[in-house]
Amino acid sequence: MAAARRGELTPAMRQVLAAERIDENDLLAGLASGTIVVPANHKHGSLRGCGVGKGLRTKVNVNLGVSEDCCHVERELDKVRRAIELKADAIMDLSTFGDTRAFRRRTVELSPVMIGTVPVYDAVARYGKEVGRITVDDFFETVHVHAEDGVDFMTIHAGLTQTALQRLKNRPRLSHVVSRGGSLLLDWMSANDRENPFYEHFDRLLALCREYDITLSLGDGLRPGCLKDATDAAQIQELILLGELSARCREAEVQVMIEGPGHVPLNEVVANMQLEKKLCQGAPFYVLGPIVTDVAPGYDHITSAIGGALAGAAGADFLCYVTPAEHLRLPDAQDMKEGIVAARIAAHAADIAKGIPGAQDWDNAMGEARRELDWTRMFELAIDPEKARAYRASSRPIDAETCTMCGDLCAVKRSRRILAGQ
Incomplete structure (x- = not known):
């Protein structure tokens, strides 16, 4: 962002220009204003620059990683390679068990696409403590380790504050909190009777991101986990806070994306896109699905592609894929392929609707x-x-x-x- 504001093209920006049909001045203006981001940690040596945001192709992210129940490192690394072959634009390592750092470093080393993580997951695996006993310094040390390992963007649930939680308590949900990162921070805040450490110490987080040129992906810890909870007071309160935090990111010249729902009925998808763009000053919107019906386990790559196409057409910039295994188990390689293809179809359909040049x-x-x-x-x-x-x-x-x-x-x-x- 700082380079764009000086009118300077970085190598990653030049790679974006080579891959997209966007004018150089439009790219620089988008990066300077925050409507476009190019996640590119300077320690990710194998990275091929990729832009997310206004006027660019809708991008697709793939989630993978090892868990305690399915701790097969080489199998997950094969999925990394396969995801790249299938033209995913980004990979998020959501590992929660074992030698997470070794897996993360290998993923960064072999991947030319941008890599994202959720450090709060890794803090639990890294320290082996009860969530309430993890310290603020523990959380930030984990962020620092991920930065050193070359991660390009990080999901941080900084908007899940005591204020947002009060909205949740005032109007209870059917599905409560379904975000894994959100639930961990909820646990920590409850155990310590304190504010969200990433909100309370947001300037510390910005300093780390600025040092490594990491893009913040402000997570939606209160995203709806079923249609009945969509677009409720808790979700919107968190989004308002994310808008305020995104303004602070821009002031610090830190790139920022906003993460969004979640489970949303079809008739509310467009409104959710409009709210994010309005409240977050046009920041790139990164959505999970949205999943437009709750009754299709085994077919949620389809439910999310339906929602993703509509969301993309209405302004979403980045789709997180959903596989047939969603809500059921860790996806295997075939699940991953079906999820990537479905999300790419949705993204391309959205690009045609948005009039992306050449789509x-x-x-x-x-x-x-x-x-x-x-x-x-x-x-x-x-x-x-x-x-x-x-x-x-x-x-x-x-x-x-x-x-x-x-x-x-x-x-x-x-x-x-x-x-x-x-």
Whole structure:
């Protein structure tokens, strides 16, 4: 942000310009004002700069990491490699067990995409204490370790304050607090009868982020965990506080994103996007889903893609993928693939709706390939070429130019012949 305000292009900014159709002056203006961020810790040596925000492609994040129940480090590292192959724009390491630092360092080392973490998770794993006995210095030392390891953006639930919690107590929820980081801080605040340490010591956090050029992703600890709780007083109170904190980030020249819901009925998705943009002065919005119905376990990659497409079209800048395993178990590699593909479809659909320059060119090329019945080109253009080829190979037509759905009644082949005057 400081460089952009001086009118200077950094190497990471140049990489963004090479990957996006945005004017150099527009990029600098967006970075200077805070409507665009380029998460790029200077210790992440393998990083390829990626922009998130106004006028840029909607980006997709993948969550992974080891847990106590599924502590398979090499399997998770394979998922890191596979996520990169599947064109994820970011990876969040949410590890909560074992040698989390070794896993995090290996992830940063092999990943050209930006890496995010939630340090409060790691503080629990790192110190092995009851949550209430973790000290303020423990929390900040964990943030410092993640910074040293090259993490580009960090989720910090600094807006979950005593004021926000009072809103929750005044109007109880059906699903209470479903954010893991939010629940940990709730536990700490209750055990110590104190304010959220990241809110109370926010300037200390800003100093660390400024030193390493880490982007703050202000977490939504009070995001709704079911439709009934969506857009309630607790969620909006936290969002108001995040807006105030985002202004402090800009004053300190620290890049900031805002995290959002969560479970939201379809008719409230647009309003949630508008509220964030208004209250947070246009800061990039990073949303989980949103999941638009609660009754589809095993299919939540679909429920979130529906919400994500609408959210993106209405202004969301960054979609956190959701897999079929959401609410059920740790995702495996196949779950991860389905989640990435669903989120990428949603992001691309949103880009077309937003009029992102060049977004529809991809679709136009596919339309041309289908007109010509150019199957090789169709596979090359498919968002999942592997699946498209497998489907085609599983049912061979008599006429190799057509498919087994229509065969000799292929409308494309027939109309092309007639309109060509043959």
